[in-house]
Amino acid sequence: MDTIFSVLFERPLKPDTLVRGRFKLNSLIGKGSYGLTYKAKDLQTGSIVVVKQLRKRKRHKSEEVQYFLQEAGFLQQFNHPSIPQFVAAFEEDGVPFLVMDFIDAPNFEELIFNKNKVYTEKETFLILLDVINVVQYFHQQGIVHRDLRIPNILWDGTSIYIIDFGLARLLGSKPSSPRKGKKEHPLFRELSVRSDFFALGHFALFLLYSTFEPASKKEKSWEEELVLSPVARQTIRRLLQLDQPYETITELIIDAERVLSGY
Numbered sequence: 001m002d003t004i005f006s007v008l009f010e011r012p013l014k015p016d017t018l019v020r021g022r023f024k025l026n027s028l029i030g031k032g033s034y035g036l037t038y039k040a041k042d043l044q045t046g047s048i049v050v051v052k053q054l055r056k057r058k059r060h061k062s063e064e065v066q067y068f069l070q071e072a073g074f075l076q077q078f079n080h081p082s083i084p085q086f087v088a089a090f091e092e093d094g095v096p097f098l099v100m101d102f103i104d105a106p107n108f109e110e111l112i113f114n115k116n117k118v119y120t121e122k123e124t125f126l127i128l129l130d131v132i133n134v135v136q137y138f139h140q141q142g143i144v145h146r147d148l149r150i151p152n153i154l155w156d157g158t159s160i161y162i163i164d165f166g167l168a169r170l171l172g173s174k175p176s177s178p179r180k181g182k183k184e185h186p187l188f189r190e191l192s193v194r195s196d197f198f199a200l201g202h203f204a205l206f207l208l209y210s211t212f213e214p215a216s217k218k219e220k221s222w223e224e225e226l227v228l229s230p231v232a233r234q235t236i237r238r239l240l241q242l243d244q245p246y247e248t249i250t251e252l253i254i255d256a257e258r259v260l261s262g263y
């Protein structure tokens with residue numbers, strides 16, 4: 001039986017644990033509030049996979065289990081080279097697991113802050129356009145990601161990947177309870193395509209700021225600090241909903257292409 005202690009201080013499964021007689025765990029790669037994530041080997045196919053395990057304290061909350069299964073359902077439904085391929089979803093000893101392909105690419109948080117990569121306006125908009133094409137794929141299926149942050153967007157130098165559909169929702173579904181203890185701008189979690197556009201505005205700013213060298217200690221706004229072409233600035237203003245927000249992704253694609261046509 002689970003004690004309160006074992007639920008609150010859940011230990012990750014040990015390396016070499018065999019889950020479902022098929023997935024051999026290698027290392028723990030993430031410990032979020034919702035689950036534990038491992039890199040593992042699929043002994044059936046020989047591929048490297050990611051195994052997500054829902055946390056004990058979430059297993060008794062039907063809403064959390066439902067969202068965990070929903071993430072599995074979305075991955076199963078998707079068939080896109082830039083989204084991890086679904087491998088399996090199952091329960092073992094009452095614990096829900098989700099398995100997907102491992103994507104061997106760094107995310108933009110690592111690229112910018114650990115590898116000190118820098119992105120010009122042109123590079124930023126080329127990458128942004130690739131991200132937008134993937135976002136368009138799931139928006140067309142009525143799904144919003146709601147967590148398009150730099151750790152969830154990966155880049156192997158050639159291709160973009162979007163991971164972590166844990167907060168993704170169907171447009172028109174019932175909003176879930178706000179995440180406890182998380183201070184976040186309400187626009188990030190809005191159940192509309194605008195929340196993904198808002199996040200893409202921040203994503204673009206992270207890339208653009210990689211070239212920024214502060215000239216003074218005084219903090220200024222991004223519009224004062226970054227040297228951008230007028231159309232790039234306008235696109236970001238609309239993504240951040242400082243000007244008329246984009247209603248559809250097609251309008252956004254047109255503007256991103258306009259930025260690139262200036263080069």
Ligand SMILES: Nc1ncnc2c1ncn2[C@@H]1O[C@H](COP(=O)(O)OP(=O)(O)OP(=O)(O)O)[C@@H](O)[C@H]1O
Nearest residue numbers: 029030031032033034037050084101102103163164
């Ligand atoms: N399919 C995948 N391929 C490669 N790495 C992945 C994949 N899915 C997740 N990861 C990596 O595993 C780690 C854990 O990811 P996870 O989605 O569980 O979220 P988290 O960031 O730990 O938690 P939270 O989203 O709750 O803050 C992250 O470093 C993420 O980059």
